[in-house]
Amino acid sequence: MVYHQLIVVGGGLAGLRAAVEAKAAGIDVAILSQVHPGRSHSGAAQGGINAALANHPEGHDDTPEKHAFDTVKGSDYLADQDAAIQMTSDAPGVIFEMDHWGCPFSRFDDGRIAQRPFGGAGYPRTCYAADKTGHYMLHTLVEQAYKHEITMYIERFVMDLIVEDGECRGVVAYDMTKGGLEEFRGEAVIMATGGAGRTYSNTTNAVISTGGGAAMAYHAGVPLKDMEFVQFHPTGLYTTHILMTEACRGEGGYLINGEGERFMRRYAPSVMELAPRDITSRSIQQEIDAGRGIDGKDYVYLDLRHLGAELLAEKLPGTRDLAIHFEGVDPVREPIPIQPCQHYSMGGIDTDVDGRTLMPGLYAAGECACVSVHGANRLGGNSLLETIVFGRRAGAAVVADLAGRAGGGDASAVGARAVAAVEARVAALAGRGADGQDPYAIRADMTATMKDHFGVFREEKQMREGLERLLALKQRCATIGLRNAGGVFNLDLIRTLELEGMVDVALAVATGAVARTESRGSHSRTDYPTRDDETWLKHTMAHSAAGGPRLDYKPVTLGIFEPQERKY
Amino acid sequence: MPEAKFHVKRYDPARDAKDASRYDDFVVPYDSSLTVLEGLFSIQEHQDGALAFRYCCRASVCGSCAMYINGKYRLACQTNLRHLHADVITVEPMPHLPLVTDLVCDMSDFFAKYEYVKPWLIRNSAAPETEILQSPEERKKLDMPIDCILCGACYSSCPSVWTEDNYLGPAALLKAYRFEVDSRDEARKVRLPSWDNERGAYRCHTIANCVEACPKELNPTEGIQWLKMAAVRRRLFGRSK
Numbered sequence: 001m002v003y004h005q006l007i008v009v010g011g012g013l014a015g016l017r018a019a020v021e022a023k024a025a026g027i028d029v030a031i032l033s034q035v036h037p038g039r040s041h042s043g044a045a046q047g048g049i050n051a052a053l054a055n056h057p058e059g060h061d062d063t064p065e066k067h068a069f070d071t072v073k074g075s076d077y078l079a080d081q082d083a084a085i086q087m088t089s090d091a092p093g094v095i096f097e098m099d100h101w102g103c104p105f106s107r108f109d110d111g112r113i114a115q116r117p118f119g120g121a122g123y124p125r126t127c128y129a130a131d132k133t134g135h136y137m138l139h140t141l142v143e144q145a146y147k148h149e150i151t152m153y154i155e156r157f158v159m160d161l162i163v164e165d166g167e168c169r170g171v172v173a174y175d176m177t178k179g180g181l182e183e184f185r186g187e188a189v190i191m192a193t194g195g196a197g198r199t200y201s202n203t204t205n206a207v208i209s210t211g212g213g214a215a216m217a218y219h220a221g222v223p224l225k226d227m228e229f230v231q232f233h234p235t236g237l238y239t240t241h242i243l244m245t246e247a248c249r250g251e252g253g254y255l256i257n258g259e260g261e262r263f264m265r266r267y268a269p270s271v272m273e274l275a276p277r278d279i280t281s282r283s284i285q286q287e288i289d290a291g292r293g294i295d296g297k298d299y300v301y302l303d304l305r306h307l308g309a310e311l312l313a314e315k316l317p318g319t320r321d322l323a324i325h326f327e328g329v330d331p332v333r334e335p336i337p338i339q340p341c342q343h344y345s346m347g348g349i350d351t352d353v354d355g356r357t358l359m360p361g362l363y364a365a366g367e368c369a370c371v372s373v374h375g376a377n378r379l380g381g382n383s384l385l386e387t388i389v390f391g392r393r394a395g396a397a398v399v400a401d402l403a404g405r406a407g408g409g410d411a412s413a414v415g416a417r418a419v420a421a422v423e424a425r426v427a428a429l430a431g432r433g434a435d436g437q438d439p440y441a442i443r444a445d446m447t448a449t450m451k452d453h454f455g456v457f458r459e460e461k462q463m464r465e466g467l468e469r470l471l472a473l474k475q476r477c478a479t480i481g482l483r484n485a486g487g488v489f490n491l492d493l494i495r496t497l498e499l500e501g502m503v504d505v506a507l508a509v510a511t512g513a514v515a516r517t518e519s520r521g522s523h524s525r526t527d528y529p530t531r532d533d534e535t536w537l538k539h540t541m542a543h544s545a546a547g548g549p550r551l552d553y554k555p556v557t558l559g560i561f562e563p564q565e566r567k568y
Numbered sequence: 569m570p571e572a573k574f575h576v577k578r579y580d581p582a583r584d585a586k587d588a589s590r591y592d593d594f595v596v597p598y599d600s601s602l603t604v605l606e607g608l609f610s611i612q613e614h615q616d617g618a619l620a621f622r623y624c625c626r627a628s629v630c631g632s633c634a635m636y637i638n639g640k641y642r643l644a645c646q647t648n649l650r651h652l653h654a655d656v657i658t659v660e661p662m663p664h665l666p667l668v669t670d671l672v673c674d675m676s677d678f679f680a681k682y683e684y685v686k687p688w689l690i691r692n693s694a695a696p697e698t699e700i701l702q703s704p705e706e707r708k709k710l711d712m713p714i715d716c717i718l719c720g721a722c723y724s725s726c727p728s729v730w731t732e733d734n735y736l737g738p739a740a741l742l743k744a745y746r747f748e749v750d751s752r753d754e755a756r757k758v759r760l761p762s763w764d765n766e767r768g769a770y771r772c773h774t775i776a777n778c779v780e781a782c783p784k785e786l787n788p789t790e791g792i793q794w795l796k797m798a799a800v801r802r803r804l805f806g807r808s809k
Contacts, residue, residue, distance in 0.1 A: 102689030111701030492617035
């Protein structure tokens with residue numbers, strides 16, 4: 001048994017920022033991460049991070065309130081408005097702090113942090129570091145974690161929570177490099193495990209973005225909020241679904257259909273390519289569905305040629321490298337084939353603005369959480385912001401909640417039972433061995449189902465079919481066989497155990513989507529094409545139950561911006 | 569369907585001797601976009617669930633999957649089979665590093681050396697209310713070293729690392745360089761002792777294997793030479809920047 005006051009699960013931006021906050025306040029904190037924190041998926045973020053710094057010549061009268069308005073409008077009014085204001089008010093401070101810690105933001109000539117236009121934003125407020133903002137921010141926070149001598153348990157795969165008298169008191173983890181299970185005990189646990197993109201076959205996300213943290217909280221009785229809202233990024237590379245940043249369009253890139261037309265003029269005439277992601281993805285999908293993809297196929301072009309080699313080298317060097325290495329296309333000379341791809345989970349573990357969940361001792365921050373600031377559609381540049389704003393706030397909340405609390409760390413029967421339960425689960429899987437269901441067949445079926453039945457456009461019959469398939473897959477999960485049980489770096493074990501949680505997260509998405517008979521943000525139904533505030537201006541709460549998720553709803557916090565029709 | 573042949577080095581700590589050299593062969597369904605990483609996943613899912621390798625972003629930014637592929641340091645995710653022009657894909661862990669299992673190297677020394685150079689911005693002045701001003705020209709000096717993904721290819725390729733266990737190696741020194749050239753850094757003498765010594769910059773003999781090995785096309789050798797010159801300038805003239 002290992003004891004730390006605070007256990008942070010996940011070493012991406014949210015987890016690192018939370019850990020730094022708590023450690024600086026004197027809390028004994030440990031990070032558990034499936035990969036070295038510097039390899040987390042936060043590092044794949046490209047285009048930038050929003051804050052009303054008013055550094056841009058065209059943005060000198062930008063304010064946090066305007067940023068909040070754009071965020072709420074972008075969310076199709078499903079964001080909690082107090083939470084949006086909180087995030088945008090915290091934004092300048094947390095970004096200056098990242099600069100003070102060495103984050104290499106790009107600069108304007110006056111030495112201030114550079115900003116660029118992004119979709120759905122009234123001002124150019126996306127602070128950036130070339131097109132590798134996530135990578136640079138992640139390394140800056142990893143550096144801070146080393147500076148603060150935060151204990152990092154690297155390559156620990158967390159499998160379950162330890163819950164004692166209704167309070168979260170630790171986790172059970174698999175030690176990937178030494179083998180075996182370990183009990184980690186703490187007074188508090190922060191989940192910062194990222195999104196669930198890998199439930200879809202067409203995702204921009206890293207292979208480890210499997211929704212594990214959300215699934216563990218859900219299984220422990222904490223509800224998942226607004227899971228049906230799944231963001232499709234307009235521009236994923238055609239063959240690999242690797243992200244081509246929104247900054248491509250922020251810097252002036254075009255979207256072109258098979259007829260050579262800048263088709264966004266028909267969908268968002270005033271902002272063109274800089275419409276929010278839900279609208280842009282739908283527009284691309286409509287062009288493809290109408291046979292106006294390139295050569296009639298299921299992709300269109302992202303054209304950067306007119307920007308010139310010099311601008312690409314300065315502002316979009318990573319984009320150019322990715323297009324060359326992964327699509328065989330040099331954007332200086334050729335347009336890039338792209339299509340909308342799953343990118344971000346707006347939903348997640350239900351939390352307040354300080355990361356607290358309904359379970360004492362359990363907190364969540366980053367993509368695995370849902371505060372909610374993104375509502376039905378997240379604006380580009382708000383996810384990096386979310387990680388450091390709400391990571392910091394969750395860390396501070398733990399500091400406040402643990403004040404005056406005596407440290408424990410005694411071995412308890414509950415911890416031992418939690419370890420034994422995971423051991424029994426692994427033994428049952430291994431007992432079926434090669435005779436059991438093939439987890440990789442189930443995984444492939446699930447990811448195809450999510451792509452085909454819960455995509456950019458949705459409709460009752462198609463979703464019902466998808467839901468039935470997922471329920472059947474859930475049944476098959478009960479008899480999965482694990483072919484390799486022991487040893488070190490056991491990918492069979494990790495990938496089998498994460499699958500069950502993925503199916504449950506997928507079911508929460510599907511059930512919420514079928515129930516919500518309206519179109520709002522990313523949830524776009526051809527059979528219910530309009531937003532219905534009367535009935536549906538409310539958050540979906542999915543609770544784990546036998547036979548599939550049980551849904552109820554809770555109100556959206558309004559009161560600052562009046563919901564209006566969303567036009568761009 | 570066309571097929572690709574994989575020849576993969578294996579090591580199971582529970583069964584193999586430390587210096588064992590065991591390879592397994594696999595045939596993987598091939599399409600023109602297949603990467604080495606996807607090939608390894610195909611093997612792990614359908615042929616040998618025990619095959620172990622690191623992975624994460626599959627987009628060449630996380631640094632997990634640096635391996636020795638057909639005799640060169642490469643990121644498995646960034647290596648498309650059609651670019652290898654080879655009948656057989658030989659996949660080995662990065663050489664000269666201790667092994668955990670199969671293609672997974674033990675990176676603990678690598679990160680201990682990274683930590684040793686105090687790889688964080690050091691400031692003495694009070695923080696301003698907004699950003700610390702930095703001109704585009706000052707910022708440009710950071711372009712090369714900040715793209716390091718800590719994959720370890722340079723470290724594995726460096727003969728000075730092979731022959732001197734204590735040598736910090738190219739990645740850690742590149743990180744030291746990254747902060748020494750940052751106009752916001754005020755470390756002065758605080759970080760210097762970590763690299764201005766026989767474990768540090770002077771152990772680099774400009775063999776430049778690191779330059780060839782780096783999958784991000786960075787130049788650690790150049791950064792290390794800058795450190796050597798900065799140390800000399802400091803001794804002669806009392807300043808380093």
